[in-house]
Amino acid sequence: MTKFDALIDTLADDAAPVPPQSTQVGRAVLAAIAAATIAAVVMLLGIREELTTRSTDPILGVTMSLLALLAVAAGMGAVRMARPQVGASGSGARWALAALLVLPVIALAGVAEDAGLAAGLAGGAGLRCLVIGLFAGVGASAFLTYWLRRGAPVAPERASWLAGLAAGAIGALAVTLECPEDAFAHLGVWHVAIPLVAGAAARMLLPRFLRW
Amino acid sequence: MILADADCRLLMDKAQGGDAAAYRALLGGCRDWLLRYYARRIVPQMFDDLVQDTLVSLHSKRASFDAARPFYPWLAAIARYRWIDALRKQTLTEELHESSAAVEHAEEAILSRLSLDSLLTCLPKAQASAIMLTKVEGRSVQETARICGQSEALVKVNVHRGLKKLAALVESE
Numbered sequence: 001m002t003k004f005d006a007l008i009d010t011l012a013d014d015a016a017p018v019p020p021q022s023t024q025v026g027r028a029v030l031a032a033i034a035a036a037t038i039a040a041v042v043m044l045l046g047i048r049e050e051l052t053t054r055s056t057d058p059i060l061g062v063t064m065s066l067l068a069l070l071a072v073a074a075g076m077g078a079v080r081m082a083r084p085q086v087g088a089s090g091s092g093a094r095w096a097l098a099a100l101l102v103l104p105v106i107a108l109a110g111v112a113e114d115a116g117l118a119a120g121l122a123g124g125a126g127l128r129c130l131v132i133g134l135f136a137g138v139g140a141s142a143f144l145t146y147w148l149r150r151g152a153p154v155a156p157e158r159a160s161w162l163a164g165l166a167a168g169a170i171g172a173l174a175v176t177l178e179c180p181e182d183a184f185a186h187l188g189v190w191h192v193a194i195p196l197v198a199g200a201a202a203r204m205l206l207p208r209f210l211r212w
Numbered sequence: 213m214i215l216a217d218a219d220c221r222l223l224m225d226k227a228q229g230g231d232a233a234a235y236r237a238l239l240g241g242c243r244d245w246l247l248r249y250y251a252r253r254i255v256p257q258m259f260d261d262l263v264q265d266t267l268v269s270l271h272s273k274r275a276s277f278d279a280a281r282p283f284y285p286w287l288a289a290i291a292r293y294r295w296i297d298a299l300r301k302q303t304l305t306e307e308l309h310e311s312s313a314a315v316e317h318a319e320e321a322i323l324s325r326l327s328l329d330s331l332l333t334c335l336p337k338a339q340a341s342a343i344m345l346t347k348v349e350g351r352s353v354q355e356t357a358r359i360c361g362q363s364e365a366l367v368k369v370n371v372h373r374g375l376k377k378l379a380a381l382v383e384s385e
Contacts, residue, residue, distance in 0.1 A: 152273035
């Protein structure tokens with residue numbers, strides 16, 4: 001027991017005050033970054049015309065709602081994962097992602113049935129939205145990386161995946177507000193691809209920086 | 213002495229404010245809890261290093277504790293994380309396999325197996341067996357392969373995949 005006592009004495013002597021890492025504060029900061037991201041994209045690139053005329057296409061509303069749902073669920077989960085806890089369920093993001101994935105399935109089924117809808121899959125406009133969306137998510141991604149590194153994620157792979165999904169969903173939401181494309185195939189495939197690509201990239205790159 | 217959860221929360225709250233005496237008392241209680249916890253989850257030879265590593269982790273990550281939440285689920289998550297990390301790093305040697313210590317601590321080893329059994333139920337049988345034999349009983353890969361009827365390469369793959377799955381279960385199970 002002696003060696004533990006010596007270690008405990010050493011650690012206790014090093015008991016400098018540390019500000020507790022509040023999950024509520026983390027979520028509030030992430031929400032502020034999301035709002036700032038959306039505001040910046042709209043200010044720089046303008047806003048989708050139909051949003052200003054209040055003639056919103058239901059498909060656009062559904063897409064934005066599902067992206068927002070994923071951003072909230074994954075963002076809340078990622079922030080929470082900085083605090084270790086046995087018994088955490090964290091299935092919200094999984095269901096939000098499942099709901100979002102219905103969009104590309106329906107969009108691609110529509111394209112398969114009516115080749116005329118394939119124009120919405122055009123790479124030029126799609127890649128533009130993908131790149132802008134990924135860039136727009138950088139702020140949220142940077143914050144979540146900082147937050148998780150400061151905390152103690154005990155499942156770094158899952159935390160990375162959630163952080164990427166959240167950042168991508170925030171970026172996708174921002175780009176959906178400014179993107180002039182109306183085609184369901186475009187929204188359902190390219191805009192949904194943004195959180196998926198961001199999540200996959202974070203899952204591959206982030207864990208090494210989150211292990212402790 | 214194992215402290216009550218409410219006492220731990222209070223002590224950690226004070227420790228986060230820089231109270232060294234409260235922190236010392238908390239660390240003492242955590243040490244006792246960890247000794248019991250790992251006694252059921254690791255070969256006896258690894259107790260000391262693992263308890264020390266976990267106490268140091270607790271210290272370096274104490275800001276992540278929220279005093280409004282229960283203390284032991286937080287500590288258990290850190291302990292599991294360090295435990296899986298230790299299993300990953302564990303280097304199997306013939307000395308470990310042939311060590312008399314493994315025989316002397318047969319009772320602890322049984323307890324260790326029982327506890328791991330409960331955790332390993334979430335894994336496929338082949339992965340659980342490979343981890344049990346190599347990481348808990350300290351058998352060589354060759355011997356494990358013979359017992360399980362798997363190739364040596366498959367034993368290594370099963371250990372790797374099993375530990376990866378266990379790591380994903382740290383918080384949820």
